[in-house]
Amino acid sequence: MARELAVSPTPVREALARMKSEGLVRKRPLAGYPVSPLLTRAEFNDMFDMRLLLECAAARWAAARATDEQRDQLVHVAARTIEGGDDPTWHAAFTALDAQLHDLVAAASASPLLLHDSITRLHAQLHLHRRYFPYAQTAVTNDEHQDLAAAIHDHDPDRAESAMRLHLTHAR
Structure with missing residues (x-):
């Protein structure tokens, strides 16, 4: 090489x-x-179990700890929508936007250990999952992102955790 x-x-x-x-x-x-x-079905389920543990906690903490700038940025990113179409690159844009939102939630949790040692290690497998995401569901995903961002913006940890749990359950 x-x-x-x-x-x-x-x-x-x-x-x-x-x-x-x-x-x-x-x-x-x-x-x-x-x-x-590629991940086996059991490994895939394991990955989502980890995501549910880590990212629901990240959403809860983000609602309690995020700066005003981070809250505004989450709302701004969640407001962006990418719908499917004839353009062959739209799913790459959707994947990048999804990853950006989840990264922002993790960063807003203000937990370096959670962010760097846990969620970051899942990135490669998450990216592979996103490549096979059912892209007919982009409208639902966009709505879920907006609900999550609104809960974090409103300083509502319970609602943020629930929104993330619902979002990840649908993604699974």
Whole structure:
């Protein structure tokens, strides 16, 4: 790979190590780094169980701890809607917007441990899930994002946690 890319082996090795830590590749001694298979149904359910634990707590904490600027930003991002259409790139835009909103909620929770050590580690698998999301549901997802942002904006931890739980349950 390093020769193909005309770079030193060190950044390639570091990139592969990071991809391994994120579960995207697996290291096989003397054979290289094959791509990891998609999650099994049990692993998928496990991921969503973790999301329910982590992201519902993040929503609750965000409603209690977010700055006014973070609250406004959440409402602004949630107000953006991306509907399906003929443009082949719309689902990438929808995926990016969904990821941005969830990242903002995690950041607004003001819990570095939750954000960096837990939610960030799920990002690779979350991205793979988003690639297979039923995009016919974008209108429902947009409404759920707006409800979640409104609950956080209104300083309502119970409503924020419930909104996140409903959103993730539908996404599952």
